[in-house]
Amino acid sequence: TRTSRPQRILKAVQTKATVGDPQSVITAIDHFCRHREWAMNVGDEKGSILDSVVNEVSPVTVLELGTYCGYSTVRIARLLPPGACVITLEFNPDYAAIARQVIKWSGLEDKVQLVEGASGDWIPWMKEHFGVQAFDLVFLDHWKERYLPDTKLLEECGLIQKGTVLLADNVICPGTPDYLEYVRNSPHYNSQYYRSHLEYTKAEDGLEKSVFLGY
Numbered sequence: 001t002r003t004s005r006p007q008r009i010l011k012a013v014q015t016k017a018t019v020g021d022p023q024s025v026i027t028a029i030d031h032f033c034r035h036r037e038w039a040m041n042v043g044d045e046k047g048s049i050l051d052s053v054v055n056e057v058s059p060v061t062v063l064e065l066g067t068y069c070g071y072s073t074v075r076i077a078r079l080l081p082p083g084a085c086v087i088t089l090e091f092n093p094d095y096a097a098i099a100r101q102v103i104k105w106s107g108l109e110d111k112v113q114l115v116e117g118a119s120g121d122w123i124p125w126m127k128e129h130f131g132v133q134a135f136d137l138v139f140l141d142h143w144k145e146r147y148l149p150d151t152k153l154l155e156e157c158g159l160i161q162k163g164t165v166l167l168a169d170n171v172i173c174p175g176t177p178d179y180l181e182y183v184r185n186s187p188h189y190n191s192q193y194y195r196s197h198l199e200y201t202k203a204e205d206g207l208e209k210s211v212f213l214g215y
């Protein structure tokens with residue numbers, strides 16, 4: 001049977017990128033997705049915005065919702081200092097299997113905890129299972145209709161504290177209208193929109209950065 005798109009992305013990494021060189025992994029995936037097959041990685045344009053937010057926050061603990069092939073996981077982890085880590089949740093086992101290999105190829109496995117499962121099931125266990133107090137940065141890139149319920153769940157579980165930064169992908173395309181309305185109208189968040197484009201296309205998309213102000 002045909003290979004899957006994630007399998008073809010992994011093959012591009014294994015043939016074009018250098019083991020232990022995260023930037024070459026990022027470049028290989030972007031080249032493949034721009035010139036061979038589109039795929040739903042955050043991409044190079046929005047990825048540069050993600051990089052700048054990671055550098056600005058200098059997070060110790062990061063939560064990523066939606067790993068896919070690990071492209072944004074590698075982008076985040078490559079910027080983390082020793083001792084910092086990103087916990088990334090992936091519901092789809094095929095995506096998780098590919099992401100593990102992409103993360104390993106980049107040499108960043110010590111900074112990444114990839115968890116197979118759904119956000120709604122795992123968020124309530126984060127404190128107990130991973131010893132997390134609160135997240136410094138949350139990157140939302142999973143099912144778009146889960147952004148709002150999962151943000152509320154993170155609040156209820158005390159995993160969002162004063163200063164926590166939420167960075168949401170795809171707030172225009174495919175769009176997350178209920179989430180945007182919530183973070184932009186809530187007195188507990190200071191929100192700003194970073195206008196960009198849907199990965200590898202000319203369509204508008206963007207990232208929404210929301211800083212929690214405390215209760």
Ligand SMILES: O=C(NCc1cccc(CNc2ccc3[nH]ncc3c2)c1)c1cc(-c2ccc(F)cc2)cc(O)c1O
Pocket residue numbers: 040041042065066067068089090091092117118119120141142143144146169170173174198199
């Ligand atoms: O939909 C998207 N991504 C999410 C997604 C999608 C499929 C499967 C999963 C399974 N992974 C998963 C699920 C539930 C989960 N709960 N906790 C973890 C977790 C993990 C996740 C998406 C779409 C487009 C897009 C498509 C088409 C188009 F025309 C324009 C734009 C662009 C993007 O950048 C996107 O990010």
Ligand SMILES: [Mg+2]
Pocket residue numbers: 040041042141169170
């Ligand atoms: Mg996305």
